Amino acid sequence: MSETVPQEALDMVGKDLVPPLTFEVEKGAIRKLAEAIDDPNPLYTDAEYAKKSKYGANIAPLLMVTTLGAPELQAALMTKIPVGPKKNGIVKGFDVEFSQPLKAGDEITVTCKVADISGKEAKMGFMINITTVREFKNQKGEVIARETMAAARW
Amino acid sequence: MAQIYYEDVEVGAELPTMTKKPTTRQLVKWAGASQDWNELHYDKDAAQKGGLPNVIVQGHLTSSFLTQLVTDWMGEEGFVKKLEVKWKQFHFPGQEVLCKGKVAEKLGENTVLVDIWTEVDGTVYAPHKATVVLP
Incomplete structure (x- = not known):
């Protein structure tokens, strides 16, 4: 009989993979991330410049929002989904829809749900494909970004 | 910073190529800034x-x-409304990574789809797409 996805894994669809986490976005953290990219955009690091921009405050490099809670997500992908004796895991890619930039002083709550789990025979063996959806809400309860990530375990 | 307008954008237009040469020091800075302490990025x-x-x-x-x-x-x-991320191959420190882009489509309502990718020695490593709203 060919391999199938364990029922316990399928039962996780629709459930939280990581409990909600809240992060305060500090100006210094934005600066460090911009420096790591080597991106000199003054909107990220120059408070006076940013104050005069349409945003009124320093904003963060685009993908900083998705780094919030990312280590917790990576760990949960490897430990929280009952996939049987599969040791390997990889994030294949992700899409992010943005509705507003992440700003210095924002308090962001990240939720992470399992959206889909399916199995597929591949060159490396039977792969379990996992889709997660994370929502990033600011202190006003507005969704500022929504990420859909495709990962696999095998 | 120069401003680009939707009406001035043509399909097929190329974005000015940017070159990056990541170092292990940069990888460690990113690890600290993003709190991603996966050893594969700093422990040979x-x-x-x-x-x-x-x-x-x-x-x-x-x-x-x-x-x-x-x-x-x-x-x-401008505002990036959507980013689609795909990684095909790993980049290594010391590589000369060319970051390139091309306007793929004008979608109407001041929105353009831009293909963006990293390239080393003519090989595409990370093909992404960005949906961008322009004034």
Whole structure:
């Protein structure tokens, strides 16, 4: 009989993979991330410049929002989904829809749900494909970004 | 920062190529800034145990190079509405990574679809797409 996805894994669809986490976005953290990219955009690091921009405050490099809670997500992908004796895991890619930039002083709550789990025979063996959806809400309860990530375990 | 306008954009137009040469120091800075402490990005022994020749550049750092390309091009009045990220191969420190882009489609309502990708020696490593709203 060919391999199938364990029922316990399928039962996780629709459930939280990581409990909600809240992060305060500090100006210094934005600066460090911009420096790591080597991106000199003054909107990220120059408070006076940013104050005069349409945003009124320093904003963060685009993908900083998705780094919030990312280590917790990576760990949960490897430990929280009952996939049987599969040791390997990889994030294949992700899409992010943005509705507003992440700003210095924002308090962001990240939720992470399992959206889909399916199995597929591949060159490396039977792969379990996992889709997660994370929502990033600011202190006003507005969704500022929504990420859909495709990962696999095998 | 120069501003680009929807009416001036043509399909097929190329974004100015940006070159990055990631270093292990940069990988460690990103690890600290993003709190992603996966050893594959700073511990060569761990990377080699995992079958890799060297530490690898974080996928999010690679993608951030490409978002820098787009945000520099679109100007302050532009807004990235959607980013589609795909990594085909790992980048390694020391590589000369070309970040390139091309306008793929004008979608109407001041929105353009831009293909963006990293390239080393003519090979595409990370093909992304950005949906950008322009003034």
